[in-house]
Amino acid sequence: MPLPRVSLKSFLATAKTAARAAGASSTPSTPVTFVIGNESADLDSLCSAIVLAYLRTYAPDSPHSTFYIPLCNIPFADLSLRPELSPILQRAKISRNDLITLSDVQLPHPSPIASEQTNWLLVDHNALQGELGSRFGGRVIGCIDHHDEENKVPRDTGLEPRVVKKSGSCSSLVVQYGRAAWDALSKDSKTNNEVASWNADLAYVALAPILIDTTYLKSKDKTTKDDIEAVSYLESMITAIPGNRYDGEAYFQELSKAKESIDDLSLNDILRKDYKQWTENNLNLGISSVVKDVHFLVNKAGGIDNFLQVLKAFAEERKLSICSIMTTSNPNGQFQRELLVWGMDEKGIASAKQFFEKDASKLGLETWSEGKLDSHDDGWRQCWIQKELASSRKQVAPLLRACMG
Ligand SMILES: [Mn+2]
Numbered sequence: 001m002p003l004p005r006v007s008l009k010s011f012l013a014t015a016k017t018a019a020r021a022a023g024a025s026s027t028p029s030t031p032v033t034f035v036i037g038n039e040s041a042d043l044d045s046l047c048s049a050i051v052l053a054y055l056r057t058y059a060p061d062s063p064h065s066t067f068y069i070p071l072c073n074i075p076f077a078d079l080s081l082r083p084e085l086s087p088i089l090q091r092a093k094i095s096r097n098d099l100i101t102l103s104d105v106q107l108p109h110p111s112p113i114a115s116e117q118t119n120w121l122l123v124d125h126n127a128l129q130g131e132l133g134s135r136f137g138g139r140v141i142g143c144i145d146h147h148d149e150e151n152k153v154p155r156d157t158g159l160e161p162r163v164v165k166k167s168g169s170c171s172s173l174v175v176q177y178g179r180a181a182w183d184a185l186s187k188d189s190k191t192n193n194e195v196a197s198w199n200a201d202l203a204y205v206a207l208a209p210i211l212i213d214t215t216y217l218k219s220k221d222k223t224t225k226d227d228i229e230a231v232s233y234l235e236s237m238i239t240a241i242p243g244n245r246y247d248g249e250a251y252f253q254e255l256s257k258a259k260e261s262i263d264d265l266s267l268n269d270i271l272r273k274d275y276k277q278w279t280e281n282n283l284n285l286g287i288s289s290v291v292k293d294v295h296f297l298v299n300k301a302g303g304i305d306n307f308l309q310v311l312k313a314f315a316e317e318r319k320l321s322i323c324s325i326m327t328t329s330n331p332n333g334q335f336q337r338e339l340l341v342w343g344m345d346e347k348g349i350a351s352a353k354q355f356f357e358k359d360a361s362k363l364g365l366e367t368w369s370e371g372k373l374d375s376h377d378d379g380w381r382q383c384w385i386q387k388e389l390a391s392s393r394k395q396v397a398p399l400l401r402a403c404m405g
Pocket residue numbers: 044045124146169170
């Protein structure tokens with residue numbers, strides 16, 4: 001029998017208690033099951049984990065009473081780098097403190113938790129990275145993701161999902177997968193206001209990343225049929241509440257504005273905010289995604305020398321062979337991408353050069369600001385305007401990784 005459904009807030013409270021108990025014990029009496037997004041911990045990762053964990057826990061056809069804990073793949077302190085959570089939390093009637101982070105389970109250090117006592121369901125990635133990957137990579141039981149297939153999740157996942165499919169937002173795939181369960185949980189939503197209100201809370205969480213990732217379904221490059229269907233399903237959940245005033249465009253605008261409000265953050269925090277790291281042949285690659293252009297970052301640091309110094313320290317702290325920044329911005333209302341790649345050591349330099357030779361024309365790379373950031377003395381560093389606008393980190397990271405050998 002599945003557990004009886006409760007509000008999102010109560011669900012998270014139970015999940016937090018379970019997470020803290022699990023993190024404090026080396027031998028939890030029963031295995032714990034985490035649902036976790038990728039380490040950039042962007043809205044898509046955070047929201048997809050919450051929604052999938054909730055639906056898996058209460059799915060009426062759930063054959064067992066597993067409790068799925070949605071885990072944010074960052075320490076608690078780093079939630080403050082994500083002001084774009086605020087519009088969601090407010091609508092879903094939860095707070096930052098309700099979210100479960102790595103700090104609750106004392107991961108990756110110093111939790112004594114035994115790997116065999118954990119199960120991991122991945123959303124928004126399909127290979128656990130970094131320390132979590134080396135400790136728990138063998139305990140992954142399923143995934144729902146829209147990145148390239150990494151062939152790390154077992155093919156047969158039994159009762160758990162194994163979905164890897166292109167879509168604007170991973171959240172759309174979670175909604176598609178969980179829809180039957182959600183429908184079944186909503187049977188009395190027409191007569192029971194509490195159920196209708198729980199549905200709306202969850203719908204706001206699932207909706208936010210889709211609006212952001214597809215520019216509210218306006219991005220032709222990114223929007224898929226699954227995104228469109230998910231938005232329509234979720235919006236119907238919200239408008240089902242009598243007298244509920246819903247304005248999707250206003251929600252989208254509020255989220256976008258909050259996401260771009262990084263003026264108060266330090267350069268180091270901006271680089272950390274939406275960051276991913278991979279290891280290929282013992283070389284580390286790190287890519288920061290930033291929602292303002294390179295000029296903004298250079299000004300923030302107080303000039304090119306300071307900018308490079310902060311970036312170098314950031315890379316050294318993470319033992320990166322290749323350090324990269326990808327920016328998106330809208331100068332004069334025109335969407336623009338920039339890419340900076342810095343090979344830091346001998347192998348990183350060779351990889352960066354190979355990437356440039358192989359992929360520069362594909363990505364439409366053009367010298368940024370007369371080459372002011374380029375150098376072939378201090379490692380190998382180039383900054384470009386990236387004319388190929390459809391390629392985000394999801395596309396560029398595999399190109400870089402393919403050159404690291
Ligand atoms: Mn995503």
